[in-house]
Amino acid sequence: MNYVLIKTSELTELLPLRCSYQTELDLQLAIQSIGLGSKGSNQTQYLNYGPQLQSPHLEAVIARFLPEIDYASLFMILNHEKLKTCIQSNVLLSHYQIPPTNHVMKTLERSTAWSDSTLNWLLQKKIKPHEISFLNLLSAAECNQLMESMGSSSLSKMDSLKLLETASELLLMKIDISAALNTQPWNEKTVVEIHALRYPKSFTFNPVKQIELKWPKNISTQTKRIQDKMGYQVQFFVSHPEELTQTLSQLEKVVPDWASKLEKLNS
Amino acid sequence: MRPFNFDTIYIDEASRDSDVAHRIQAAFPSDKIQWVDSQFMNDHKGPLSKDQFEWSKRNVLVTPFKGHFFKRCPGASQKTALTCCNYYVLNLGSQCNLNCSYCYLQSYLNTAIMKIYSNIDMAKAELLDMMKSFPKYPYRVGTGEIIDSLSMDELTLYSRQLIPLFKEFPHWTLEFKTKSDRVDQFLDLGPVENVHVSWSINPPVIIDSEEHGTARFEQRLTAARKIVNAGFKLAFHIDPIIYHEGWKENYAFLVDEIVRNFSPTDLKVISLGTLRFQPEQRLMMRERFGMNSLVNQAEMFTSDSGKMRYDWHLRTEMFQFVLNRFKNNNPAWNIFLCMETPETWATTLNKSPMKVDGLENLFRPLPKVKSETSESATAR
Ligand code: SF4
Numbered sequence: 097m098n099y100v101l102i103k104t105s106e107l108t109e110l111l112p113l114r115c116s117y118q119t120e121l122d123l124q125l126a127i128q129s130i131g132l133g134s135k136g137s138n139q140t141q142y143l144n145y146g147p148q149l150q151s152p153h154l155e156a157v158i159a160r161f162l163p164e165i166d167y168a169s170l171f172m173i174l175n176h177e178k179l180k181t182c183i184q185s186n187v188l189l190s191h192y193q194i195p196p197t198n199h200v201m202k203t204l205e206r207s208t209a210w211s212d213s214t215l216n217w218l219l220q221k222k223i224k225p226h227e228i229s230f231l232n233l234l235s236a237a238e239c240n241q242l243m244e245s246m247g248s249s250s251l252s253k254m255d256s257l258k259l260l261e262t263a264s265e266l267l268l269m270k271i272d273i274s275a276a277l278n279t280q281p282w283n284e285k286t287v288v289e290i291h292a293l294r295y296p297k298s299f300t301f302n303p304v305k306q307i308e309l310k311w312p313k314n315i316s317t318q319t320k321r322i323q324d325k326m327g328y329q330v331q332f333f334v335s336h337p338e339e340l341t342q343t344l345s346q347l348e349k350v351v352p353d354w355a356s357k358l359e360k361l362n363s
Numbered sequence: 364m365r366p367f368n369f370d371t372i373y374i375d376e377a378s379r380d381s382d383v384a385h386r387i388q389a390a391f392p393s394d395k396i397q398w399v400d401s402q403f404m405n406d407h408k409g410p411l412s413k414d415q416f417e418w419s420k421r422n423v424l425v426t427p428f429k430g431h432f433f434k435r436c437p438g439a440s441q442k443t444a445l446t447c448c449n450y451y452v453l454n455l456g457s458q459c460n461l462n463c464s465y466c467y468l469q470s471y472l473n474t475a476i477m478k479i480y481s482n483i484d485m486a487k488a489e490l491l492d493m494m495k496s497f498p499k500y501p502y503r504v505g506t507g508e509i510i511d512s513l514s515m516d517e518l519t520l521y522s523r524q525l526i527p528l529f530k531e532f533p534h535w536t537l538e539f540k541t542k543s544d545r546v547d548q549f550l551d552l553g554p555v556e557n558v559h560v561s562w563s564i565n566p567p568v569i570i571d572s573e574e575h576g577t578a579r580f581e582q583r584l585t586a587a588r589k590i591v592n593a594g595f596k597l598a599f600h601i602d603p604i605i606y607h608e609g610w611k612e613n614y615a616f617l618v619d620e621i622v623r624n625f626s627p628t629d630l631k632v633i634s635l636g637t638l639r640f641q642p643e644q645r646l647m648m649r650e651r652f653g654m655n656s657l658v659n660q661a662e663m664f665t666s667d668s669g670k671m672r673y674d675w676h677l678r679t680e681m682f683q684f685v686l687n688r689f690k691n692n693n694p695a696w697n698i699f700l701c702m703e704t705p706e707t708w709a710t711t712l713n714k715s716p717m718k719v720d721g722l723e724n725l726f727r728p729l730p731k732v733k734s735e736t737s738e739s740a741t742a743r
Contacts, residue, residue, distance in 0.1 A: 186409070198412040199646065230646050268654045295662045302676055324664035325675045362680070 154182055159191035166215040167207035167225055174204070192224075199229035206232070209240055214247030221253045230261055238267055249282040259287045262294045302326050307357045312346035364390060364517045365545070367460065368421065368576075373399045375426035378481035383519050384425055390518065401426070407475040410643075413650045416469060419458050419476050428454070428480035433489050436508065449501075452508040453490065455480050455521055459511045461542055462575040464652040465603055468509060470644035479515065483524055490525075494532045504529075507540030513560075514543040522549040530555050538598070544578035544586035554594020559631055561598035562587055564621075566613035569605055572657055584624055591629045602636035604681050606661035606673060611684060618688040627695035634699050635685055637678045638663070639670045 158173060174185050186196035194200055203225040207215065231239045242263060246256060259282060266273045276289040304319055304326045311317050320329045334340040372395055378384050388396065403424065436450035458477035459468060506512040516522050522539065526549060529537040538559045546560065567580040590597050599621060638658060642665060648658060663671035682700060689696040
């Protein structure tokens with residue numbers, strides 16, 4: 097039978113708590129908010145948890161107490177000598193929308209070696225462990241090195257994940273990426289360089305990149321990727337119907353030029 | 364019967380009297396077989412790890428299926444993004460004893476063991492019910508959605524149970540989809556026009572590097588020839604087309620071998636599809652097959668359907684290359700694109716799927732099957 101008595105103070109100590117919700121008071125509020133009683137004086141409050149309590153569950157208390165939690169703390173809770181007997185890891189992880197896979201557990205475990213700034217960066221960017229599980233295929237040293245550099249970058253979440261994944265693929269392919277990664281902090285240029293190393297021929301796959309078109313003067317264009325398609329974003333300003341007609345007819349002239357260049361390219 | 368590489372075959376007590384259990388007992392030494400109850404391996408939830416997935420390919424459970432056998436193909440539920448043919452599936456098992464690097468089962472399955480369903484009679488009864496209700500509708504039914512249709516058929520002989528059923532309903536079509544060459548067990552039941560055997564086929568270089576445990580290129584062509592000679596209809600799925608150094612020469616070789624060995628009248632249809640998979644499958648693929656796998660040679664992007672695909676321009680180039688090679692040989696080759704967007708159809712074939720000669724029926728709306736009506740009732 098799983099039954100543990102955990103001092104609330106013990107719980108707060110246990111979560112070293114690189115997160116903001118760490119006071120005993122917060123814990124009390126979390127316990128009360130889900131209707132679980134605690135007993136004893138302030139110094140020795142106990143959180144009674146056992147199967148005789150149908151609800152609520154300790155996982156819910158923790159999730160309420162720590163709505164945001166860093167990877168390392170999560171790992172410590174899941175592996176705490178007392179807590180692990182009464183916490184179901186999949187239930188706790190589901191409170192944080194994290195799938196309970198082996199890879200997630202490995203990522204959490206590895207995170208205990210990461211610095212506070214890296215753990216904070218992950219929290220800030222709202223990166224879930226399964227989103228970086230691809231790093232598990234690297235050695236711990238390679239993984240830690242990438243994560244530590246990442247923690248000091250100012251890249252967006254999307255660019256960060258792209259950079260991490262591409263870099264990890266290159267490392268698995270035993271391609272030397274040190275030159276591209278040396279410039280710190282990592283920025284958009286790093287993303288482009290790493291991408292070029294991974295897909296040196298991606299230029300040749302794309303007619304949009306290979307063809308130069310002559311657009312009418314009052315029209316601005318930008319090549320852009322949206323998901324699996326690369327194309328042109330075309331922008332123009334019109335102030336009356338005739339102007340629109342004129343612009344569209346100018347635009348229409350681009351069509352045969354584009355088609356013939358495309359045909360030449362494919363032949 | 365040629366050998367199978369199973370570690371252990373588990374037979375559910377509830378399947379003890381089934382034909383397939385008897386056949387297995389006759390074919391395998393008793394130390395390979397274990398009897399289990401209906402709860403066996405029932406407690407696994409969630410995605411499989413690499414080791415669990417690999418174990419599930421070497422161990423098989425014979426058990427009755429509880430649910431609807433006959434279902435609509437999952438591609439049909441993505442109709443807004445993809446143009447999908449009217450295709451129904453009859454799942455007679457799950458997981459596959461072959462091992463392709465790109466296999467979508469790696470992100471799809473969450474049962475930790477390969478299964479062969481022993482209650483084929485229930486499947487036949489469900490099918491017969493629909494066939495009798497709608498005998499004149501052109502339903503296409505495949506058995507190879509979450510299991511290879513024929514790689515274990517020498518063991519189950521389910522082909523021999525289904526073929527006579529479809530023979531009675533000529534408007535319905537049965538499709539066995541395979542990468543094996545195990546066809547001898549039902550050849551004597553031909554000719555049957557509305558039973559199609561189709562091979563997913565790729566150039567030898569792809570088969571050798573990505574499709575482990577499957578029949579080699581030549582073996583597939585030889586088996587396909589047997590199918591034509593026995594009076595069944597043949598189809599090829601050039602799917603997934605995989606980008607790799609030298610892809611043009613290799614796909615040219617594949618097309619040339621098909622046109623050298625078969626004529627457009629031998630082949631009901633040739634479908635084309637490019638590599639695609641769910642984003643969460645990447646890790647499993649990398650972990651199981653490494654970065655040298657050819658599936659890693661070109662960049663993949665998330666598409667409207669949520670799957671990772673090659674850049675649209677590259678896909679279109681690949682489709683056009685294969686299509687032109689066939690059409691330059693003979694315009695009569697009947698080709699369609701599998702799970703592609705309407706724009707790709709328009710660019711590659713210059714028309715919408717509804718307008719391609721001979722393919723109109725594949726897209727005609729059909730009455731819902733039982734599993735669809737009960738699912739929508741639940742949703743309501
Ligand atoms: S034959 Fe089909 S089901 Fe079997 S492993 Fe290959 S892709 Fe998957």
